[in-house]
Amino acid sequence: MDLKTWAVFVVAAVLKLSLNFLFPSLHSILGQHVEVTTSMTSFKQLKEGLHLYEIGISPYDGGVYHQAPIFLLLFKFLGKFGSTTPNSSIINVFYIFADIITAYFLCVISKSPSLAKTNQLADWVIASIYLFNPLAVATNIARSTAVLSNAAMIGSIAHACYNRNVLSVMFLALASHTNIYTVYLVPPFLLLWTSTTGASTASVTKYLTLFIAMSAGLASIGYFMTGSLQYLSATYGSLLFFKDLAPNMGLWWYFFMEMFDFFRPLFTYIFQLYSFIYVLPITFRLHNYPLMAITCIVGITTISKSYPEVGDLGVYISLLSLFRFIFPSVRYALLAALVILHSLVLAPNFYHLWIYLxxxxxNFFYAITLVYTIGMTIIITDTLRATLLIEFQGTQDPSKTVIQI
Structure with a gap:
């Protein structure tokens, strides 16, 4: 890690501290934007759940709190060192540290053996792409708990790249506990975990068993905290069955608002199946590029899961920055960037026109979320095509191209 990278970390920390100091209500403003946080990641709802837990009431009574119970333990622990209000010093430092450690893990991944032979961006550039991404900055200042889930996921990738598989499994189990859609990454992670020993039945079984055991251990925390399994319905049930119809940047909410209740179970299963159906084909097709398989699945779940937010796009872009060798083969980067920028600018305006004015x-807001989805689809398909083209060429040297008729 060179001096420039550490300088980026310091500047990013100073920037976030300055924003919180100069604009103390900014976290509240961003926290109310449905593009930035959802009911599954809202810090406001986390505070309500924490208050109920501290006064001896189950935080999952009343349908207010839908997040993992481990967040309650974490923020109760942080409360011992100061106030857990969104703009307190301890929360500022904690969220800044989470972002910096995520950027650090991204730099570690870029130097991993699986990417060592490629011409990578400098560490400070990779760190800057994440730390100064407006989407990631907004998510951090809004105190979305997705920041913590993403840090665990990126940490799992970093450990897997260096064959620290037990730590990788632990981080992935933690990420899956806080965001159930991270479970979709298990198949490509198995390719990383077994890359040195070979994908034998014994090794696959070992890591799957370890992942399930760690996930069960984390799930038991909620039972011991509340004395029942009610939290499963309030957390994973709300996520999987889309119980909160609040608007967001995804495709679900409008369909289910317009749908008769009789049809909801069927289409819930169909939508969830759609978000999962790409996982195994992508894993099998990109078995030579497990990191790209993980990145593609992250991108697909960004647009297909029930409660997406713009911070997911920030993480996806940061992961894409690790694959510099595909950049010359990407065709529609400008088109995708303009489409997504167009949607990100208009989304809050259309929501304001609809809800407040x-x-x-x-239809205004949903139309722009469709544009956002189109832009994401262009990026995913374009990068996937570029990866397959490079694999077909048998090289990661962009100077050797294939003429397509």
Whole structure:
């Protein structure tokens, strides 16, 4: 890690501290934007759940809190060192540290053996792409708990790249405990975990068993905290069965608002199946590029899961920055960037027109989320095509190209 990278870490920390100091209400403003946080990641709802837990009431009574019980333990522990209000010093430092450790893990991944032969971006550039990404900055200042889930996921990738598989399994189990869609990454992670020993039945079984055991251990925390398994319905049940119909940047909410209740179970299963159906084909097809398989699946779940937010896009872009060798083969980067920028600018405006001014309707906001999805789809398919083209060429040297007719 060179001096420039550490300088980026310091500047990013100073920037976030300055924003919180100069604009103390910014976290509250961003926390109310449905593009930045959802009911599954909202810090406001986390505070309500923490208050209920501290006064001896189950935080999962009343349908207010839908996040993992481990967050309650974490923020109760942080409360011993100071106030856990969104703009307190301890929360500022904690969220800044989470972002910096995520950027550090990204730099570690870029130097891993699986990417060592490629011409990588400098560490300070990779760190900057994440730390100064406006989407990641907004998610951090809004105190979305997705920041912590993403840090655990990136940490799992970093440890897997260096064959520290037990730590990788632990981080992935933690990420899956806080965001159930991270379970989709288990198949490509198995390729990383067994890369040195070979994908034998014994090694696959060992790591799957370890992952299930760690996940069960984390799940038991909720039982011992609340004395029942009610939290499973309030957390994973709400996520999987889409119980909160609040608008977000995803595809689900409008369909289910317009749908008769009789059809909801069927289409819930269909939508969840759609978000999963790409996992195994991508894993099998990109078995030579497990890191790219992970990145593609992260991108797909960003647009297909029930409660997406723009911070997911920030993480996906940061992961893409690790694959510099595909950049010359990417065709539609400018188009995708303009489409996504267009949607990110118009989304809060259309939501404001609909909810606050009453001069628009749900179609305004949903139309722009469709544009956002189109932009994400262009990026995912374009990078996937570029990866397969390089594999077909048998080289990661962009100077050797294939003429397509």
């Amino acid at each position: 009453g001069s628009g309707n749900a």
